[in-house]
Amino acid sequence: MAAPLTVLVDKTPLLGPTIDTGMRIGWMLRMARLVAGEGRFDRLEDMAAVVETNVTALHRIETGQARRGVVVDAYERALGLPAGALRAPTDVMCRHFGNGPVDRDPGQVVDTAAGLSALTDLVLDGEPDGSEWLTWARAMSQPFALGLPHRLAVPLVGRLARELGRSQGRAYPIRHEALALLRRSGYGPVVLEAVQEIVSDPHAQMVTGVLSVLAEDxxxxxxxxxxxxxxxxxxxxxxxxxxxxxxxxxxxxxxxxxxxxxxxxxxxxxxxxxxxxxxxxxxxxxxxxxxxxxxxxxxxxxxxxxxPLGIETLRSASEPESGVWQECVERARRVCREVGIAYQPMLARLLFDAAFGPYDVRAYATFALLSGLPTITVPLHEQIAEIATHHHDPGVVLRARARLSGSRLGSIPRAARGWVDHENPQHREVGMILLGAAGEKLPEPHTERALRGDLAGANAALQGLGLAGDPRLRDIVADETHPELVRHNAAWWLRAGSRVVDDTDHVAR
CATH class of the missing domain: 1.25.40 (Serine Threonine Protein Phosphatase 5, Tetratricopeptide repeat)
Structure with missing residues (x-):
């Protein structure tokens, strides 16, 4: 009989200056083993045999005491996950918060002329997915990497940056990590040029991701x-x-x-x-x-x-009896019951950071951490959507709604489907964005009303239409009854393409 699992908890104060990075990435790997991928490994011994290490070493990794990139890569292969689905969030968390374990075995990267040439040919001439972009970026960003001529690097980095802005689901964190590696390498100035070129277009949409990459250095x-x-x-x-x-x-x-x-x-x-x-x-x-x-x-x-901070109970949120924390615990319990796992205290903490906490970087790092765990992420997003729909504190509603809008889930929670009819215009805007991010068609009367209203509503409708690749964009560009700015913003989407996803048989362009 397998030994009982250690309960993983981030004991740092909810509003404190830092988080327990090691514990979080260990929890992610454990959850991946138990609920994600093509098959689950209930016994640590079985996973240890598959990834070719011993149980003691694997226990240290799953409890955040150690970090070995080659083992994370092996988890991805064993669970049928795309390369980078777990490695990218692991590296992001450790880099951003600085207190995670050091990677003692990051693994080999391509370091030969033939290998780098093959990778470059793939991204230059093919339609690479996020994993292939990440493999190329790892090779390119090493201190000893073979140099790539500027004229070849510039268009490739620019293409990756443009894809990042429109990426949804797992396609986003993996591409983000690929571009982040390049930003922190000798190609950092090339990334800066690419981002500035994207932003220089006054009609550019979806710039949050590329500016986030810029902050990596x-x-x-x-x-x-x-x-x-x-x-x-x-x-x-x-x-x-x-x-x-x-x-x-x-x-x-x-x-x-x-x-x-x-x-x-x-x-x-x-x-x-x-x-x-x-x-x-x-x-x-x-x-x-x-x-x-x-x-x-x-x-x-x-x-x-x-x-104001916008959360009336924020000052006392770190107390176990606070209303905010108790709500996080209860909602985390609901997710665990739906997934069919024992209650995970870590999930309550992640929900707090994602929906309630004042730190945007922690929130989006949480979404990245959970991106490799769709079995958990989908019902957790449902809880955030319910918070954004029904919470009594308007500050909580505002924060949860904004976080959900930027989560890059690539699907739409049930609780958010009715937002296009919501009395609050901000809910209507996020509802249209989430529909488009899920690749679904925006309803006609709502779209037309938004396009004829203020600029915020019009741009939200355009984002939903653009992400979904809706053919109505061409009609908007040609319709001179629309404001010129709306038509130009719609034309940007026609130039840029629709959402990018990796979890289907092709990369949507």
């Missing part, structure tokens, strides 16, 4: 460029730059990271109006700046108070 040049985007009125670009700066500050080893940016952020805050998304984003950034760096502004006084 906290270079002064990239940080300054991101801070300058805070003065741009384009809402999606503005919000994406805010999240990227939060992530860059987390990754940066420089204690003075914020110093060159303080004046730009303060100036951007002065131009905001209370109650607007710009005000909320800049209030969040101002909170992230250490007090000693804010003092560099001298006598500067903000023209209006910052936006």
């Amino acid at each position: 906290a270079s002064p040049e990239a940080a300054l460029w991101l801070a300058q985007q805070l003065h741009v009125p384009r809402m999606q670009l503005f919000v994406s730059a805010t999240i990227a700066l939060e992530k860059m500050a987390l990754i940066s080893p420089d204690p003075d990271f914020w110093v060159p940016l303080v004046d730009l952020i303060a100036a951007a805050y002065e131009s905001t109006e209370p109650g607007t998304p710009h005000w909320e984003c800049l209030s969040h950034l101002m909170r992230l700046i250490p007090p000693e760096d804010r003092r560099r502004l001298g006598d500067w006084q903000p023209p209006h108070p910052p936006a």
Whole structure:
């Protein structure tokens, strides 16, 4: 009889400065073994035999005490998962939060002229999936890597960056990791050029992913460029730059990271109006700046108070008896019952970070961590959609709705299907985006009403239509009764292509 499993818990404070990275990646691997892939391995001994290691070593890996990339790769093969489905979130978590175990056995990468040539031919002439992009990026990003001429690297990196923006499901975290490796390598400036070229198109959509990749290397040049985007009125670009700066500050080893940016952020805050998304984003950034760096502004006084955190019980959320935490526990129990596993305290913690917590980087790292576990992720997203639909606290609703919109699940929770008819315009907008991300057709009357309304609603409709590859985009471009900006944004989708997914027989373009 197998020994009882150790209960894996992240005991760091909910609102504390860091998380237990090792425990989280260990839990992900255990859950992959128990619920994901083509077959499950209830006994650790059986998995140890398949991945060719011993039970003690595997137990240390599954409890976050050790990390071996070759073993994570072996889990993917044993469970029938795409290469990178578990490795990419593992590496992302350890890189972002800095307290995970060191990878003692990352494995071999392609390091021969013939091997690199074959990989480059594949991404140059074929239709690579995320795993193939990641294999190529690993080879390209090594310190000893054979150089690729600039004229060949630029179009390949640009193509990968453009695919990333439209990726859904597993296609997103794997491509994100591929581009992140290149950003942190000698090809980092090429990635910066590719991102800036994408953003330079005033009609570009789906820029959050590429700005997130830019934050993987906290270079002064990239940080300054991101801070300058805070003065741009384009809402999606503005919000994406805010999240990227939060992530860059987390990754940066420089204690003075914020110093060159303080004046730009303060100036951007002065131009905001209370109650607007710009005000909320800049209030969040101002909170992230250490007090000693804010003092560099001298006598500067903000023209209006910052936006509230939006969660009335947030201060007490770290207490076991708090309403927020108890709700996370109960919803996690529902997910576990649906999946058919024992209650997982870690899942309650991940739900808190994804739906309630104030840190966007933790939320999206949680979605990346869960991307390799669709059996768990789908019902968990259902719980987040219910929170965003019914919660009594409007701040919680706003946060959960925004997080779900950026989750890249690639399917739509049942609770969110009715959002296109919701009385709240923000719910209607996210509902259209989620439908398109799932590849489903947007209902005609709702789409037409959104296109004829304000720009936020029109862009949400265009995003849903664009992700789904809807032929109505051509009619919108040709219809001169639509505002010029709407027609140009629709034309961008025709140029860019529809959503990119890897979990079907082809990559949708």
